[in-house]
């Protein structure tokens with residue numbers, strides 16, 4: 367199986383290298399794997415995730431995601447990388463002035479898909495996350511769990527190769543959390559999407575085999 371993520375001697379830092387967060391990380395993630403990342407607060411979990419979608423550039427070392435060398439990529443190429451990714455945030459990051467439908471197809475709008483394609487996809491995706499009857503509502507009219515289902519539908523809009531999720535169930539109750547885990551498991555299993563999730567809590571009932579990395583003392587270690 368091919369690697370979707372390949373990090374070697376990776377260093378991530380802020381303030382022009384003065385604040386080092388991740389040091390000498392070496393890891394790979396293969397196509398279709400489900401990976402959890404845990405670690406104490408402030409250890410660098412979100413920082414690592416941000417590096418994977420090009421929000422921050424490696425200070426040194428190599429980081430190749432979806433075949434793109436993120437240590438050397440031109441900023442103008444990053445949109446192309448994100449075309450193949452779905453990103454899910456703890457606070458959903460929905461556009462409150464837009465309907466649920468429009469939020470879901472945002473990645474398709476950015477990519478210039480026709481209105482017909484957007485409508486068809488909105489229908490399919492909202493059916494998939496069981497929100498069809500909420501299509502014309504606004505995010506603030508939905509519960510937290512429902513808003514995150516919109517977030518998942520948006521992340522799936524372009525059949526991504528890689529889903530990155532930062533505490534996707536952090537603000538949700540157990541029932542809503544399980545719905546979100548099911549949707550992500552499903553994407554991994556049925557579409558062979560690689561899923562990488564930062565979370566404090568690995569779900570107890572998880573049917574897929576998964577890998578678990580912990581970030582500690584600036585290092586990224588696999589837990590066996």
Ligand SMILES: Nc1ncnc2c1ncn2[C@@H]1O[C@H](COP(=O)(O)OP(=O)(O)OP(=O)(O)O)[C@@H](O)[C@H]1O
Pocket residue numbers: 380381385387405406407408409410411412413414
């Ligand atoms: N933009 C920034 N500029 C400078 N330092 C930052 C910046 N963002 C994060 N940091 C610092 O980098 C370190 C890692 O932060 P990060 O948010 O990656 O941790 P985390 O493991 O995701 O934490 P949490 O579990 O609390 O969300 C922390 O010390 C944080 O203060």
